[in-house]
Amino acid sequence: MLNIDCLTVPIDGRCIIENSSFQVPEGKITSIIGESGSGKSMTVSAILGIMPPGAKVTGKVYFQGNDLIELPMNELMAIRKNSIFTVFQDATNSFNPTVKMEPQLYAFSGERKEDTLSHFRLKMERILQSLGLDVTILEQYPFELSGGMLQRCMNACALYVEPDLLIADEPTSSLDKVLQKEFIGLLKQLNEEKGTTVLLITHDLDIVVDAAHEVVVMYGGKVVETGSVTETITSPKHSYTKLLLASRF
Numbered sequence: 634m635l636n637i638d639c640l641t642v643p644i645d646g647r648c649i650i651e652n653s654s655f656q657v658p659e660g661k662i663t664s665i666i667g668e669s670g671s672g673k674s675m676t677v678s679a680i681l682g683i684m685p686p687g688a689k690v691t692g693k694v695y696f697q698g699n700d701l702i703e704l705p706m707n708e709l710m711a712i713r714k715n716s717i718f719t720v721f722q723d724a725t726n727s728f729n730p731t732v733k734m735e736p737q738l739y740a741f742s743g744e745r746k747e748d749t750l751s752h753f754r755l756k757m758e759r760i761l762q763s764l765g766l767d768v769t770i771l772e773q774y775p776f777e778l779s780g781g782m783l784q785r786c787m788n789a790c791a792l793y794v795e796p797d798l799l800i801a802d803e804p805t806s807s808l809d810k811v812l813q814k815e816f817i818g819l820l821k822q823l824n825e826e827k828g829t830t831v832l833l834i835t836h837d838l839d840i841v842v843d844a845a846h847e848v849v850v851m852y853g854g855k856v857v858e859t860g861s862v863t864e865t866i867t868s869p870k871h872s873y874t875k876l877l878l879a880s881r882f
């Protein structure tokens with residue numbers, strides 16, 4: 634589904650990602666794990682084509698037969714709109730505080746699917762209720778909702794869109810344990826019931842073990858190990874992976 638080949642990202646002469654290759658197989662949950670600053674989020678940015686000024690990307694990012702790095706911006710935007718949904722670390726930052734929830738959730742989900750507002754409302758209300766949210770939140774502003782509720786709203790959009798690829802970048806790090814478990818359950822549900830391919834970025838090995846099928850270990854801007862989660866935790870090869878496993882207990 635997603636095939637990263639020799640990805641290299643220098644920013645202002647400093648190499649942030651170096652010659653990294655890995656695959657995200659269709660229908661699986663693949664997790665990128667690594668210490669803070671190892672280049673996990675920058676890898677996501679390179680996949681999505683959202684790079685900071687001064688960055689140069691080389692290598693290939695194949696998705697559904699296209700090299701996303703080579704695509705003109707309008708074609709990349711169309712692929713992102715139709716096939717990829719991204720959940721970022723702190724949902725609070727994804728919403729405009731001065732706009733009510735309904736138009737914002739519509740923009741993230743119904744509008745992307747080209748659904749009418751009335752169709753969106755019916756479908757979204759069902760999803761919100763299934764996530765334990767009252768539909769009156771649609772009339773509220775983001776600042777009236779808790780961080781956990783906003784994260785659930787973003788999850789509701791992912792459920793609405795049913796993307797081919799869901800990218801979740803540290804989605805649980807601002808959540809309490811109960812909401813973390815709920816989010817991971819939702820990822821598994823989307824993966825098992827809808828066949829959604831998931832790329833999950835985390836620094837939490839317990840989440841990888843609980844949710845992922847495949848793991849990509851990053852260290853110092855490089856992919857140092859890839860493999861199935863079972864294989865990697867039973868016989869890690871790289872010293873950093875061994876350290877990560879040792880620090881789990």
Ligand SMILES: Nc1ncnc2c1ncn2[C@@H]1O[C@H](COP(=O)(O)OP(=O)(O)OP(=O)(O)O)[C@@H](O)[C@H]1O
Binds near residue numbers: 667674685836
């Ligand atoms: N806009 C930017 N300009 C220059 N360097 C950046 C920029 N954003 C990130 N970096 C650098 O790129 C490196 C990788 O950062 P990245 O955010 O990808 O790490 P990460 O593995 O996701 O870390 P974390 O787990 O803390 O989110 C870091 O050294 C960081 O300082």
